[in-house]
Amino acid sequence: MKEKFKSNRNSTVSYSLVIALFIILSIMSGAGLLGRKYSSLLVPVCCYIVAAIGLNMNVGISGELNLGQAGFMSLGAFTAVIVAGALNFHGVTAPALVLLICIVCGTLIAGFLGWLMSIPVLKLEGDYLAIVTLAFGQIIVNIINNVYLGIDENGLHFSFVNNSIQMQEDGKMLISGPMGATGVNTASSFLAGFLLVLISLIVVYHIMNSRNGRAIMACRDNRIAASTVGINAVAEKTLAFVISAALGGAAGALYGMNYSSFAATKFDFNLSILILVYVVLGGLGNMTGTIIATTLLVVLPEVLRFLSIYRMLIYAVVLIVIMIVTNNQTIRLRLKNLRQNKKESGKGAKTNG
Amino acid sequence: MQFLSYLISGLGLGSVYAIMALGYSMVYGIAKMLNFAHGDIIMVGAYVAFFAISGAGMPPAVAILLSVLVCTVLGVVIERLAYKPLREASSLAVLITAIGVSHFLENGALILWGADSKFFPSNIFPQGGPTIGSLTISWLTIITIAVCCVIMILLMLFVGRTNTGRAMRACSEDKGAATLMGINVNAIISLTFAIGSGLAAIAAVLLGSTYPSISPTLGAMPGIKAFTAAVLGGIGSIPGAFLGGLLLGVIENLSKAYISQQLSDAIVFGVLVVILLIKPAGLLGRKVSEKV
Structure with a gap:
């Protein structure tokens, strides 16, 4: 009962944080206080938050390291480009409607492929599982990088590796291999990003507080013990993996609809790692922390811009120092003691000081 | 004949991967961490060798030694500063730190040496090579394969036969018990990083001679490939890393030659997925079953 209450409190904190951030940022953006540099970050921050929340479902709640989240994002982004291209071609141009359909399609495609991938991936454990997700991420990006896709009145035209598409006069290329998606009519907005963050939080908290969520966490803490009480570990881990992939796809769709052109190589290994950094810094299984860490880390390189060429160097040092400080036993103990009552803290400091 | 030539150049490329994977795998075996900075140490090694030869005009042998020395020191310093404080932390925290490094x-490297790529000197190894029938094998390929075999044998002898090697294996099994037996675990971990980084420098020289254009992001892809090779062979196993590296190089080269230049990465990683499905702990890895 106490646990239930605690997780409800956690989710309330998350929701209020997101809503507060949205209201403050909207007002600032409306009043022109943000400037172009930071305004252009609003939608990407939402994308990264959604992708990170999804990844946290897998890494934090289910306990399986995934190094291929960017692969799912690229699936979502390119699905969105194709769907939006088809819709635009047939005269549907209302941004909200196009975006909604794109995000739904991106989520479904990424979720479906995530489910297909989970079949081989979840047969493995630990670092072997991690490298297979890395491999799938690379494979997806490598394949999309060779896709050529165009649309004309006869429908979609597809070719692979070499561009051999011949189209009618009114045809339009949607994806051109290494050049990536081109000529996208952008449809994303901060409001849409905010709603997507809110929906993904609702989904994730709903699962975390359900019977399935408790089973997923039980498998993470001790798979064998969980199996002995009748939990189907593979089924539960599959659920977490698919949700994670689907949220990655949704984030990718939002991301894809925010830029008029982008290449598949945008979603390389570095992006997967970046999102993993957000998750780990925010705290495994802690969605509020993920939101804060993502926002800070996306903004940090912009704030450090005055350092010019040294900015990414400082960023790297900040990353290392944060990891060392937050994992320092003495500091951790102090923090823990602060939360406990005084009597216990005196005891703890004595034995470990 | 054509096939044989692709196969041999694949073995050459695979030997470079194998040397990198050996370093990766040893560090993993002892420190139980995925050292994502390994690829970047290779990059530093390549730059040091480049400046020693093209800048300072040193003879290649001295330049290689210098590069090995710099990388070894760099590896040990990184371990002391960044990884040692995290010895008790979760593996994910160490992973993120490695990414930071x-x-x-x-x-x-970008600040010190600029973003433009530099041309790695081609006079380190003799040009040309012996011709058998219509098949010409370059000296570089022969030297690469030979160096890789020698390193693998030396490492196996070192780990298998010497006291220090025994201490290494003890640390990789159980650090607590190793400490109780009087092994200086911190020294062993430092030594492992030193060996791994030294090997990275050798790989850097061979890689630079094979693909002469070097830039600050040079290490990223080879780092991932070394990781892949180490896992393919069974991470933590020395002959496994050797086998995994060779296999990866051959598959990559043959798929580039016969299937598709652009899709070679997808094919390499596809093979990795298939092999791990058949042998979940890699080709020569040990499957450790969890005790209840």
Whole structure:
């Protein structure tokens, strides 16, 4: 009962944080206080938050390291480009409607492929599982990088590796291999990003507080013990993996609809790692922390811009120092003691000081 | 004949991967961490060798030694400063720190040496090579394969026969018990990083001679490939890393030659997935079953 209450409190904190951030940022953006540099970050921050929340479902709640989240994002982004291209071609141009359909399609495609991938991936454990997700991420990006896709009145035209598409006069290329998606009519907005963050939080908290969520966490803490009480570990881990992939796809769709052109190589290994950094810094299984860490880390390189060429160097040092400080036993103990009552803290400091 | 020539150049490329994977795998075996900065140490090694030869005009042998020395020291310093404080932390925290180190080295190189790629000197190894029938094998390929075999045998003898090697294996099994037996675990971990980084420098020289254009992001892809090779062979196993590296190089080269230049990465990683499905702990890895 106490646990239930605690997780409800956690989710309330998350929701209020997101809503507060949205209201403050909207007002600032409306009043022109943000400037172009930071305004252009609003939608990407939402994308990264959604992708990170999804990844946290897998890494934090289910306990399986995934190094291929960017692969799912690229699936979502390119699905969105194709769907939006088809819709635009047939005269549907209302941004909200196009975006909604794109995000739904991106989520479904990424979720479906995530489910297909989970079949081989979840047969493995630990670092072997991690490298297979890395491999799938690379494979997806490598394949999309060779896709050529165009649309004309006869429908979609597809070719692979070499561009051999011949189209009618009114045809339009949607994806051109290494050049990536081109000529996208952008449809994303901060409001849409905010709603997507809110929906993904609702989904994730709903699962975390359900019977399935408790089973997923039980498998993470001790798979064998969980199996002995009748939990189907593979089924539960599959659920977490698919949700994670689907949220990655949704984030990718939002991301894809925010830029008029982008290449598949945008979603390389570095992006997967970046999102993993957000998750780990925010705290495994802690969605509020993920939101804060993502926002800070996306903004940090912009704030450090005055350092010019040294900015990414400082960023790297900040990353290392944060990891060392937050994992320092003495500091951790102090923090823990602060939360406990005084009597216990005196005891703890004595034995470990 | 054509096939044989692709196969041999694949073995050459695979030997470079194998040397990198050996370093990766040893560090993993002892420190139980995925050292994502390994690729960037290779990059530093390549730059040191480049400046020693093209800048300072040193003879290649001295330049290689210098590069090995710099990388070894760099590896030990990184371990002391960044990884040692995290000995008790979760493996994910160490992973993120390694990523931080990787960013640090990459951007440090960018500031020091600029973003434009430099041309790695081609006079380190003799040009040309022996011809058998219609098949010409370059000296570089022969030397690469030979160096890789020698390193693998030396490492196996070192780990298998010497006292220090025994201490290493003890640390990789159980650090607590190793400490109780009087082994200085911290020294062993430092030594492992030293060996791994030294090997990275050798790989850097061979890689630079094979693909002469070097830039600050040079290490990223080879780092991932070394990781892949180490896992393919069974991470933590020395002959496994050797086998995994060779296999990866051959598959990559043959798929580039016969299937598709652009899709070679997808094919390499596809093979990795298939092999791990058949042998979940890699080709020569040990499957450790969890005790209840």
